[in-house]
Amino acid sequence: MALKHSSAQWPWQGLLVLILLGLTIGLWIATKRVNYEWRWERIPQYFAYQEQDLQTAPFAGTVIKVNANGDTSQVTLQPQPGGQPAVITVETATLKVTDGAQVNADEEIGAQRGSWQVGPLTQGLWVTIWISFISGFFGLIIGLITGLCRISKNPALRGLSVLYIELIRGTPLLVQIFIFYFFIGTVLHLDRIVAGIGALALFVGAYTAEIIRAGIQSIPKGQSEAARSLGMSAAETMTHIVLPQAFKRVLPPLAGQFISLIKDSSLVSVIAITDLTKSGREIITSSFATFEIWFTVALLYLVVTSVLSQLLFWLERRFARSD
Amino acid sequence: MIKVNKLIKIFEGRGQIVRAVDDVSTQVAKAEVVVIIGPSGSGKSTFLRCLNGLEEFDDGQVIIDGIDIAGSKTNLNAVRREVGMVFQHFNLFPHKTVLENVTLAQRVVRKRKATEAHDKAMALLTKVGIAEKANEYPSRLSGGQQQRVAIARALAMDPKVMLFDEPTSALDPEMVGEVLDVMKQLAREGMTMAVVTHEMGFAREVAHRVLFMDAGKVLEDAPPAEFFTAPKEPRAQAFLKQVL
Ligand SMILES: Nc1ncnc2c1ncn2[C@@H]1O[C@H](COP(=O)(O)OP(=O)(O)OP(=O)(O)O)[C@@H](O)[C@H]1O
Ligand SMILES: [Mg+2]
Numbered sequence: 001m002a003l004k005h006s007s008a009q010w011p012w013q014g015l016l017v018l019i020l021l022g023l024t025i026g027l028w029i030a031t032k033r034v035n036y037e038w039r040w041e042r043i044p045q046y047f048a049y050q051e052q053d054l055q056t057a058p059f060a061g062t063v064i065k066v067n068a069n070g071d072t073s074q075v076t077l078q079p080q081p082g083g084q085p086a087v088i089t090v091e092t093a094t095l096k097v098t099d100g101a102q103v104n105a106d107e108e109i110g111a112q113r114g115s116w117q118v119g120p121l122t123q124g125l126w127v128t129i130w131i132s133f134i135s136g137f138f139g140l141i142i143g144l145i146t147g148l149c150r151i152s153k154n155p156a157l158r159g160l161s162v163l164y165i166e167l168i169r170g171t172p173l174l175v176q177i178f179i180f181y182f183f184i185g186t187v188l189h190l191d192r193i194v195a196g197i198g199a200l201a202l203f204v205g206a207y208t209a210e211i212i213r214a215g216i217q218s219i220p221k222g223q224s225e226a227a228r229s230l231g232m233s234a235a236e237t238m239t240h241i242v243l244p245q246a247f248k249r250v251l252p253p254l255a256g257q258f259i260s261l262i263k264d265s266s267l268v269s270v271i272a273i274t275d276l277t278k279s280g281r282e283i284i285t286s287s288f289a290t291f292e293i294w295f296t297v298a299l300l301y302l303v304v305t306s307v308l309s310q311l312l313f314w315l316e317r318r319f320a321r322s323d
Numbered sequence: 324m325i326k327v328n329k330l331i332k333i334f335e336g337r338g339q340i341v342r343a344v345d346d347v348s349t350q351v352a353k354a355e356v357v358v359i360i361g362p363s364g365s366g367k368s369t370f371l372r373c374l375n376g377l378e379e380f381d382d383g384q385v386i387i388d389g390i391d392i393a394g395s396k397t398n399l400n401a402v403r404r405e406v407g408m409v410f411q412h413f414n415l416f417p418h419k420t421v422l423e424n425v426t427l428a429q430r431v432v433r434k435r436k437a438t439e440a441h442d443k444a445m446a447l448l449t450k451v452g453i454a455e456k457a458n459e460y461p462s463r464l465s466g467g468q469q470q471r472v473a474i475a476r477a478l479a480m481d482p483k484v485m486l487f488d489e490p491t492s493a494l495d496p497e498m499v500g501e502v503l504d505v506m507k508q509l510a511r512e513g514m515t516m517a518v519v520t521h522e523m524g525f526a527r528e529v530a531h532r533v534l535f536m537d538a539g540k541v542l543e544d545a546p547p548a549e550f551f552t553a554p555k556e557p558r559a560q561a562f563l564k565q566v567l
Contacts (some may be wrong), residue, residue, distance in 0.1 A: 094546060223414060228403065229408040230407075232400070242414055245418050
């Protein structure tokens, strides 16, 4: 089309804004209806928190001076039978005593800021990332080998790979994780983490195999004929000519597969691996901030998957150099 | 250099049996240029592809430089190094630059050093007149340029024989000449060549012998002067009447 009707765009953009606004208002009304009290301020501590170092009185005595010095305060304590006074520094906000107060030995005076600690959400996120990464890595290797077996001339290799792919694709991942953990894990004495990674790797491996097979078969026959006519062996042709070209073509579907893997990895929480999902569930039992936690967990998954998809998009662009 | 003995290739599929190459015997001497012509589907490509084992034949013998390519002890990859092939659709490696297209097999198959392979590649690219495109990707080149790179790629292996399967059929008319010129030069330098082509001018000028194929059989085998002026076979006469 030669003419672009840009003037017809804005009513639809306006409608989009209206719909999004409506959805937000609906959500707000819905939470009002159930009388839910939002406590977003509780969320940050589950990412990271600062430890409190409790400061106690070294002996029984009297507070003779409290010197507030901005954020921190110096408390001077005079021992009861007499002797050298002691100075204790605490955070002003945590100060428990006033000037002239009597304290017993080991009584709490206040707290000092301790070191920063990683919260359970961050820990869970990290577990999710590395479990996905490791099972993705092994899944890629399994998929490559299975994909090559799938198109091999050897009937035994072909049969085995078809059987594996069909078994994995025909059963739910949740069931596979249970079988891997309770059956294979018990027989081989596998750690729950190993069982979880194994189940995930086998799961993506099967899908990756089909993606790689399709990628290899999409490379024109003339490519391998040209390579073979130059005297390259079948293996050399595969590694230098077919796979590099196939890899470029399968990058988008592979990216989709690995993004799914990150989301599917939430299922390993059923065998008590403390990933992001399991951390979320554990926090809820103590914080009661159910809505906030699930929204936060969802957002974290979204961040990880979008970063990965940007990364793979960038990789794709780099590979597109030769077109 | 090439000896073919009672070669038979049969395609079976969907209840049809095609005798693509049907009892062909011929030979090509060292430095000889043989042009193969014939109607579409007569088995020219299949015959050529049997010569370097790209097509597994059903019966007969192909002997390249004294080696039976279907022999049980023959390393087919070793034979193929000595037999260059140029395809109708070039089949350059699109993920490699022009230079890498020409150096890859030298490094992988001939195990040459990087500098040696590079120098050889540049010399050949200069020879086919395309050295200035060495660092381009094939998709940036015209058809004629791509085909010349493909010839350089095959020559980089120092083959004893070159096979050409309709090297100019996919080209725009104005590019046919540049590719034929390279082939003519090769012929003058004494390369042993088997060429499937529809370029009758090339056959007349360069070929030592013309083979006419129809339905998998070689019906006529004669020097071009003889073949183009007085073909014996009625089917060859009919074919020539159509194309000339
Ligand atoms: N892979 C294949 N499977 C089945 N039949 C085939 C195959 N390749 C070629 N044939 C058949 O073998 C016969 C010879 O084909 P071939 O490609 O050798 O002909 P050609 O002389 O090169 O024709 P053209 O001039 O069109 O290239 C044809 O009938 C073709 O249909
Ligand atoms: Mg052909």
